[in-house]
Amino acid sequence: MGAEYDIRRLDLDRIRAARDVIDPLFLDSPCYPCDALGGALGCSVSVKLETANPVRSFKGRGTELVASRLAEQGTPAVVCASAGNLGLALAWSGRRRGLDVTVVARRLAPAVKLDRMRTAGVRLELVDGDFEAARERAVAIARERGVRLVEDSLDIETCEGAATIGLELVGAVSAGDVVLVALGGGAMATGVGHVLKALAPGVEVVCVQPLGAPAMTLSWRERRVVTTDSMDTIADGVAGRFPIPEVLDDLLRVADDAVLVREASIVAGMRLLLEQAGLVVEPSAALGVAAVLEDPGRFAGRHVVTIICGGNVDLAAYRHWVGG
Amino acid sequence: MGAEYDIRRLDLDRIRAARDVIDPLFLDSPCYPCDALGGALGCSVSVKLETANPVRSFKGRGTELVASRLAEQGTPAVVCASAGNLGLALAWSGRRRGLDVTVVARRLAPAVKLDRMRTAGVRLELVDGDFEAARERAVAIARERGVRLVEDSLDIETCEGAATIGLELVGAVSAGDVVLVALGGGAMATGVGHVLKALAPGVEVVCVQPLGAPAMTLSWRERRVVTTDSMDTIADGVAGRFPIPEVLDDLLRVADDAVLVREASIVAGMRLLLEQAGLVVEPSAALGVAAVLEDPGRFAGRHVVTIICGGNVDLAAYRHWVGG
Structure with a gap:
């Protein structure tokens, strides 16, 4: 096994x-x-x-597992890069489990995604450039602040x-x-x-x-x-x-x-x-x-x-x- | 009881x-x-x-019961008046049970409802006037042709x-x-x-x-x-x-x-x-x-x-x- x-x-x-x-x-x-x-x-x-x-979006299925795992481990805060849907879903799943959620997104992401993440209580950090720039910045935040990184598709x-x-x-x-x-x-x-x-x-x-x-x-x-x-x-x-x-x-x-x-x-x-x-x-x-x-x-x-x-x-x- | x-x-x-x-x-x-x-x-x-x-629309829930009952009884054909959704749903439920479905609708009903009923194989009869005119005509068809009448909300x-x-x-x-x-x-x-x-x-x-x-x-x-x-x-x-x-x-x-x-x-x-x-x-x-x-x-x-x-x-x- x-x-x-x-x-x-x-x-x-x-x-x-x-x-x-x-x-x-x-x-x-x-x-x-x-x-x-x-x-x-x-x-x-x-x-x-x-x-x-x-x-x-379908992302709630995954963030429910992610957030549940983190809550079990007593992890208080997470950061992820997101085009928007992962961040929204992580905000939803995280809020119910007391997680502090930071999302790094493109400044030019659809406004509706950015707005909804803000409304959902996400700490939103915007970057210039494309999604890969957001991924880089999320890695940096995780390292700098000792916050748990969630990586879509890898996790x-x-x-x-x-x-x-x-x-x-x-x-x-x-x-x-x-x-x-x-x-x-x-x-x-x-x-x-x-x-x-x-x-x-x-x-x-x-x-x-x-x-x-x-x-x-x-x-x-x-x-x-x-x-x-x-x-x-x-x-x-x-x-x-x-x-x-x-x-x-x-x-x-x-x-x-x-x-x-x-x-x-x-x-x-x-x-x-x-x-x-x-x-x-x-x-x-x-x-x-x-x-x-x-x-x-x-x-x-x-x-x-x-x-x-x-x-x-x-x-x-x-x-x-x-x-x- | x-x-x-x-x-x-x-x-x-x-x-x-x-x-x-x-x-x-x-x-x-x-x-x-x-x-x-x-x-x-x-x-x-x-x-x-x-x-x-x-x-x-929600109408499929009801037409499934209607069509199933009619099929059990060996009823071959039905007629109903519809603003569109009942007719569409009855077409769906009836087709699977071999029912011949006639729908009377307003000539001015939304084209999308009329078109979808036609595509679904409904015999469509259009009337001038409002929904009550369609109800009247459906009653008349049932009587004239000896076809079973389905009445929304009454049935x-x-x-x-x-x-x-x-x-x-x-x-x-x-x-x-x-x-x-x-x-x-x-x-x-x-x-x-x-x-x-x-x-x-x-x-x-x-x-x-x-x-x-x-x-x-x-x-x-x-x-x-x-x-x-x-x-x-x-x-x-x-x-x-x-x-x-x-x-x-x-x-x-x-x-x-x-x-x-x-x-x-x-x-x-x-x-x-x-x-x-x-x-x-x-x-x-x-x-x-x-x-x-x-x-x-x-x-x-x-x-x-x-x-x-x-x-x-x-x-x-x-x-x-x-x-x-």
Whole structure:
């Protein structure tokens, strides 16, 4: 078991046990067929809706585990870098357990994410630059202040939390189906992928990342960490340049494919989700639909499940993208 | 039991048993606190989200019972009048049980509801005039063609289905809380109210109807059926002029209050639900928020649960109302 654990970070028993720790508010999210969306996309589409909870993203599943662990250990304070959703979720989970939460975010992060984190009582520190600058600064704060650092996708609790989505998908998919997972740091893709490969091995796990922030996909393709010098995408929730080696190892084990999509497709995906499914989503949550739009033949006639991973979006920007 | 049953149409055991008949896709909808919305309204707000299912409204709960009963009886065809959501839900439930579904709707019903019913394989008959004209025509079709008539709110299955929302709310509310229920024909208000009065008697059940379609509320206040000559509201899902006596009797037993709200408040409610909760809803689903907006003092500091009962809305109209 020890050696096994060293090699495989993700463990089905621990993922199952996670359900007992996570507030039920974040579990058993709706998963339902959306005929209108399927009609527009030429396949049978189900959405797994991770926005109908207090933090409007899937991140609460992981932060419940993180915060619970920290509270058990008597850790009083944590810091993390976040595009917004992790910080919001950590604020929610931390507040209930008396944790002092500091979040480092980009100054140009969506205002709605920054505002909600402030309202949620987060100590917010803003940095210029991209998400990697925020990660650097969070590491520095942890070191300087002796505060516990939470690292999305590296900390196994963030992967195990996301993996509980996979447990809920198992009953909704059959061999030959496709599950589309937004790919950023990799917690969701590896977590969901691990569960599906174990319990529904005939299901294809396709990760989707923006062409404008392709580091993890390039790494998956080359089977080694590939970093990029810059990035340019509206999908702020999945934008990173430095893949984490341990997470790439996990991803190589569980992803059947990793595809890159254009910004225009992400916008078209957001528009379809609004028009055909009545869902206002952030760009990262439209990556799955974007992937179908870019390669309809691959998915034609199949049952495709796309995880709607977050809905925290500035409405002004949303209207600008989607049109009003 | 016989006499009891004559007097009380709604029965807790039958409502509990309904859960075994209804497709789980329509059950256990998300119910979660929305701090941003609560902040804007000056109270603690939870939403019970009935739009995250294949028909995007709560009506599937009732049509599952209706269609299952009809299929058991070997009834091949049904007709109903609908503002759209009942027809959509009956199409969904009927298709799975081989039922031939005819829906009579207003010619001016939201195009999205008409289109989706057509796509769902409904025989659609359109009438000029309001919902009461559609009800008349449905009765005539049933008589002429010998087809089974389904009457929303009168047919007990429609109330029992909606009442399962109440079962799910019981664990989410405490004495002193308020549950806000949109009031149209009365199936949802009586069903949810019946369960709450039985299992959570300290919770206030407040029905909300548009000032522009006030017949049931006026009837509740006068304790006798009051009809109106016309109506004028954007909340098409709850617009009727002829309350059903049996449903009024039930409502008198379970509603703590029935309030009327202005059109401007419904629009403001839709806007708040978009801006603070990321939810695109049809006007009927904003009635609860509208009620809080019109009487903030009544709800200040309390925990308010509002049922988001439907999300089928024409986006062009929505944008016109909410602004873009």
